Amino acid sequence: MNSIKIMLEEKKMPTHWYNLAADLPNPPQPPLGPDGNPVSPQMLAKIFPMNLIEQEMSRERWIKIPDEIRDILYRWRPTPLRRAVYLERYLKTPARIYYKDESVSPAGSHKPNTAVAQAWYNKQFGIKKLSTETGAGQWGSALAFACTLLGLECKVFMVRISFDQKPFRKMMMKAWGADCIASPSLQTNAGREILKKDPDTPGSLGIAISEAVEQAVSDPSGKTRYALGSVLNHVMLHQTIIGLEAKEQLKTAGEKKIDVVIGCAGGGSNFAGISFPFVCDKIHGEKIRIYPVEPTACPTLTRGPFVYDYGDVARMTPLLAMYSLGHNFIPPAIHAGGLRYHGIAPLVSQATVEGLLEPKAYDQVKCYEAALLWAKTEGLIVAPETSHAVACAIEEAIKAREEGKERTILFCLSGHGLMDLAGYDKYMNGELKEACLSEDLLQKAVSVFQSHPQPKICRTGKW
Amino acid sequence: MNSIKIMLEEKKMPTHWYNLAADLPNPPQPPLGPDGNPVSPQMLAKIFPMNLIEQEMSRERWIKIPDEIRDILYRWRPTPLRRAVYLERYLKTPARIYYKDESVSPAGSHKPNTAVAQAWYNKQFGIKKLSTETGAGQWGSALAFACTLLGLECKVFMVRISFDQKPFRKMMMKAWGADCIASPSLQTNAGREILKKDPDTPGSLGIAISEAVEQAVSDPSGKTRYALGSVLNHVMLHQTIIGLEAKEQLKTAGEKKIDVVIGCAGGGSNFAGISFPFVCDKIHGEKIRIYPVEPTACPTLTRGPFVYDYGDVARMTPLLAMYSLGHNFIPPAIHAGGLRYHGIAPLVSQATVEGLLEPKAYDQVKCYEAALLWAKTEGLIVAPETSHAVACAIEEAIKAREEGKERTILFCLSGHGLMDLAGYDKYMNGELKEACLSEDLLQKAVSVFQSHPQPKICRTGKW
Numbered sequence A, B: 001m002n003s004i005k006i007m008l009e010e011k012k013m014p015t016h017w018y019n020l021a022a023d024l025p026n027p028p029q030p031p032l033g034p035d036g037n038p039v040s041p042q043m044l045a046k047i048f049p050m051n052l053i054e055q056e057m058s059r060e061r062w063i064k065i066p067d068e069i070r071d072i073l074y075r076w077r078p079t080p081l082r083r084a085v086y087l088e089r090y091l092k093t094p095a096r097i098y099y100k101d102e103s104v105s106p107a108g109s110h111k112p113n114t115a116v117a118q119a120w121y122n123k124q125f126g127i128k129k130l131s132t133e134t135g136a137g138q139w140g141s142a143l144a145f146a147c148t149l150l151g152l153e154c155k156v157f158m159v160r161i162s163f164d165q166k167p168f169r170k171m172m173m174k175a176w177g178a179d180c181i182a183s184p185s186l187q188t189n190a191g192r193e194i195l196k197k198d199p200d201t202p203g204s205l206g207i208a209i210s211e212a213v214e215q216a217v218s219d220p221s222g223k224t225r226y227a228l229g230s231v232l233n234h235v236m237l238h239q240t241i242i243g244l245e246a247k248e249q250l251k252t253a254g255e256k257k258i259d260v261v262i263g264c265a266g267g268g269s270n271f272a273g274i275s276f277p278f279v280c281d282k283i284h285g286e287k288i289r290i291y292p293v294e295p296t297a298c299p300t301l302t303r304g305p306f307v308y309d310y311g312d313v314a315r316m317t318p319l320l321a322m323y324s325l326g327h328n329f330i331p332p333a334i335h336a337g338g339l340r341y342h343g344i345a346p347l348v349s350q351a352t353v354e355g356l357l358e359p360k361a362y363d364q365v366k367c368y369e370a371a372l373l374w375a376k377t378e379g380l381i382v383a384p385e386t387s388h389a390v391a392c393a394i395e396e397a398i399k400a401r402e403e404g405k406e407r408t409i410l411f412c413l414s415g416h417g418l419m420d421l422a423g424y425d426k427y428m429n430g431e432l433k434e435a436c437l438s439e440d441l442l443q444k445a446v447s448v449f450q451s452h453p454q455p456k457i458c459r460t461g462k463w
Helices: A050-057 A067-073 A085-091 A112-124 A138-150 A160-165 A167-175 A189-197 A205-217 A233-239 A241-252 A269-283 A346-353 A364-378 A386-403 A421-428 A439-451 B050-057 B067-073 B085-091 B112-124 B138-150 B160-165 B167-175 B189-197 B205-217 B233-239 B241-252 B269-283 B346-353 B364-378 B387-403 B421-428 B439-451
Strands: A016-018 A062-064 A081-083 A095-101 A129-134 A153-159 A179-183 A224-226 A260-264 A289-295 A306-310 A319-323 A360-362 A407-413 B016-018 B062-064 B081-083 B095-101 B129-134 B153-159 B179-183 B224-226 B260-264 B289-295 B306-310 B319-323 B360-362 B407-413
Touching: A016 A233, A016 A241, A016 A269, A050 A112, A050 A233, A067 A112, A067 A138, A081 A241, A085 A095, A085 A364, A085 A386, A095 A241, A095 A386, A112 A129, A112 A138, A112 A233, A129 A138, A129 A205, A138 A153, A138 A167, A138 B364, A153 A160, A153 A167, A153 A205, A160 A167, A160 A179, A167 A179, A167 B364, A167 B421, A179 A205, A189 A205, A205 A224, A233 A241, A233 A269, A233 A346, A241 A269, A241 A407, A260 A269, A260 A386, A269 A289, A269 A346, A269 A407, A289 A386, A306 A346, A306 A439, A319 A346, A360 A364, A360 A386, A364 A386, A364 A421, A364 B138, A364 B167, A386 A407, A421 B167, B016 B233, B016 B241, B016 B269, B050 B112, B050 B233, B067 B112, B067 B138, B081 B241, B085 B095, B085 B364, B085 B387, B095 B241, B095 B387, B112 B129, B112 B138, B112 B233, B129 B138, B129 B205, B138 B153, B138 B167, B153 B160, B153 B167, B153 B205, B160 B167, B160 B179, B167 B179, B179 B205, B189 B205, B205 B224, B233 B241, B233 B269, B233 B346, B241 B269, B241 B407, B260 B269, B260 B387, B269 B289, B269 B346, B269 B407, B289 B387, B306 B346, B306 B439, B319 B346, B360 B364, B360 B387, B364 B387, B364 B421, B387 B407
Parallel strands: A095 A407, A129 A153, A129 A224, A153 A179, A260 A289, A260 A407, A289 A360, B095 B407, B129 B153, B129 B224, B153 B179, B260 B289, B260 B407, B289 B360
Antiparallel strands: A016 A062, A081 A095, A306 A319, B016 B062, B081 B095, B306 B319
C-alpha cells in the first residue's frame, strides 16, 4: 500500500504552541496608539480579554495548550498529512509533495484552530459574547462553530456583497446559532454613518471590522469582546499546531530534510501555521525555502511597503508594523476573498524583512488552472485561497523535474472549496480574467503612508 | 482526554467485504426479466461489466477487496468513529452514542466507497466510460470523483429540478471532469419522448435512470456501462466496509455489546453498510435492534408492500423483489432527495421480511429539529438524509434516560450537509411543513402492483 496518508496518534498531538517572536533575530515592533506611542495592555482591554492580550505580547517560546482546548481540537486533529502521489506521477517529478489537510475540520478550514482557542480564553475570562467580521465566511463560520461548542453568543458582521452572494455560509453560521447580519448595518454608529453616505455600498472587510469592534466596546455589560481570525500574534500562535504536527508526520514518513514550505497568505494565519516551526529551523541554520503566496490582485508582501498601518478603514485598531497596501485599499474582486486583506501579520512581515521568507504572487487564472489539475489528480476541490499554495507546489515540482533533483515539498491545504464553486465554474467557462494590480493603483494605495510613523527596518539577513 | 474519536490503523482496514446474502436464512429472490423468468448474467452484460454481475449474484460470505481499491479508499478511510459526548451531556442520557463519520470523504458522503469499486471493476473489464443518474447530486459527484482518479470518462444525467436548483453539485462534477447534463435531455430516446410530451418537466430519478441505461447500452463501441449508486447487491457489499470498520473501532473503545444500530434508508446503501455486519451477529443469536429510518413522505419499508417492481419509470431494469411504493410513485418534494426513491435494496427488503430489521419513518420537521440540535452540540452539519438517523439516535438516547438504562447506540453519519443548507434555512425560518404521505396517495401508488408477479414471502422469524 502506498504511504499516501500519514496520521499522527492522539497522544502525539502537540501540547504547546510555538511562538516565533521568541526566536526572530529582531522581534516585531510594538503596536502603536493614535499618539504614536506603544499601546498598553489596558488600552486593548475593552476589545480583547486580558489572557489573550498577554498571549499577544508574550515572548515565551512555548505556550501550553490548555487541556480543554486540546479536547475540542481532537475532534478533527491531528489532521492527516497526505502525499500527492497522483499529482507527482502526472507531473513525472522526482519531488515528493506533502500537504497538511486542514480542510477536514467541521468548518472546512484551518480557522477553527484559533476560533476554539479564542472562544475558550474569552469564556475563561467571563465573557459571554463574541463579535467579529467575516468576508467570504470561513472565519465567521469557524467562530460560530467554536461559540456553539463553548456556549458563547456569537455576532458576525458579514460584508454585504458576500452576505448576498454566499447564502450558504450565512446559513451555516445560523445553524451553529450565530447571529449573522450584513455589514454595513444599522446596528452600529460606523454602519449607520456609511449607509447614510452610500445606502447601496457592497461593504468591505475594513467596515465590518469597525462595526464588530464597536459592538464589542459598546456593550454596557462589559461581557462582549471582539475576535479576529488572522493578523494578530496570538492567532499565528494558535495556528502553529499545523506545522508542529506536520513536522512529526514528516519524520514518520521518513523525511529527514524538508526543502520547501508553502502557504497561501492573506492575513497570514495558515501560512504562519504551516511555516513558523520551519522558520525556527531556518533561523537555527537549516537550509529551507519558505514561500508565502499571495494573489497579484493584492500583492501585500511582494509589492507593498513595510509600514505602520491600521487594520481597518475606520482606524479603530492600533497601528501595526506590517507590509500593507493601505487601510483604504480595496483590491479587485477576485474569488479568493480570504486573500483580499490590505495588510499581513506583523510576525510574517518581520520574518519577511529579515529575509527568512521569499514571497511570491500568482494570478488567479494560473491558480484555478492548478486547482483543477489538483482536483483531477488528487481528487480534492480546494478553496480559491488554497489554490495559490497548490500552484506554487506544482511550480516547485516542475522545477525539480527540470533540474533532475529530488526535493521534499510541504504545503498547507488550508480549506476545501465546496462552498466556493462559482469561481471554478467561471474559470471552466473561460470567463475568469487575470487580475493583476496596476502600478497606478498601487502607487495611489500606498500614498496614504506619507503621514504615518514608520517602523525601523531591522534586518539580520544571514539567510 | 475524552475518548471522543476512535481511529483505526491503516493495517486494520478491512481486507474483505461482507456479503449478507451468504447468511440470510432465506436468500433474496432473483431479479426477473419482462417474461417473469430470472434474468441471466448475459442479459445484464450490456448494462454492467461481467465481474460486477458475478459479484451481484455471489453467495460467497467474504469477498476480497482488491489492493488497488484499498489504496484509493485509504485516502480517507478508515473513517473516524466518534462518540457524541456533547449530545449525551445535553440529553443527560446514560446511553453512549457512537457515529461512524462517512462525511470525511472527498465527495462528502459514503457514496465513494462503491463509486471507486465500481469504477475499478469496470476499468479492469476494459470499459472506458460510465453513465449514471443523480438526484440531489451525492452519487453523481462520487462517481465523477472515482472516474477522474481511475481515468474513466463519466456522464451524469442529473434530474432537471436539482440541476437548476443545485448548481454547486453540478460544478463539483465538472471540476472532476464529468459531463453532467440535465435530465430529461435531448441526447436519448427516453429523454426526447418525455420532452415531447412535457417540455417543462422537472424530471425524476426514474427518468434519469432510463436515460443513463440507454446511454450505456446504445454505445456502438461497447465500452460504456451503467453504474448505480444504491439498491443492488454489489453496492450493499461495497458499503459493508463501514460497519466492519465500526465493529473494530467499537472493540477498541471497549464496547462489548451494541444495543442499537441505525441508518437512514433511501435505496439502502449507507444503511446496509453500517448494519449488515451486525445483522450477521443477530442471525447468529446476538440481541440487537436495527433501525432503518425513512421519511414519512416516502415510507417504502414502513408502509409499502413487498413486491416485484421495476427500478425505473421506463421499465428498463429487471424486476427486483423489494419493498416498493411503485415505480411511478413521485414522493413529495422533501429536502432529503436521497431518500425519495420508490424502492429499496432487495437485501434490505429480505432482511426486513425476515424480521431482522425494525423500520421507522420520521417526518422532515422532526429530522431538521434533530439536525439543528446536533449542529449546536456536536458541531457537524449533516445532510438532510442523515438527519433521519440523528433523529432516531436522539429518540433512543432519550428512551434510555427514561428507562434509566445504559445503552450503546451506533449510527451512520452518511454525509455532511454543506451543500444542502437551503433546507436548514427553511426550517429555521419556520417555512418547512410536515410531509407525511396520505393514505389516498399511498393506495393509488401501490395499485400498480396488481398485474405484477409477486415474490414469495419467506420468513424464518426467530428474532
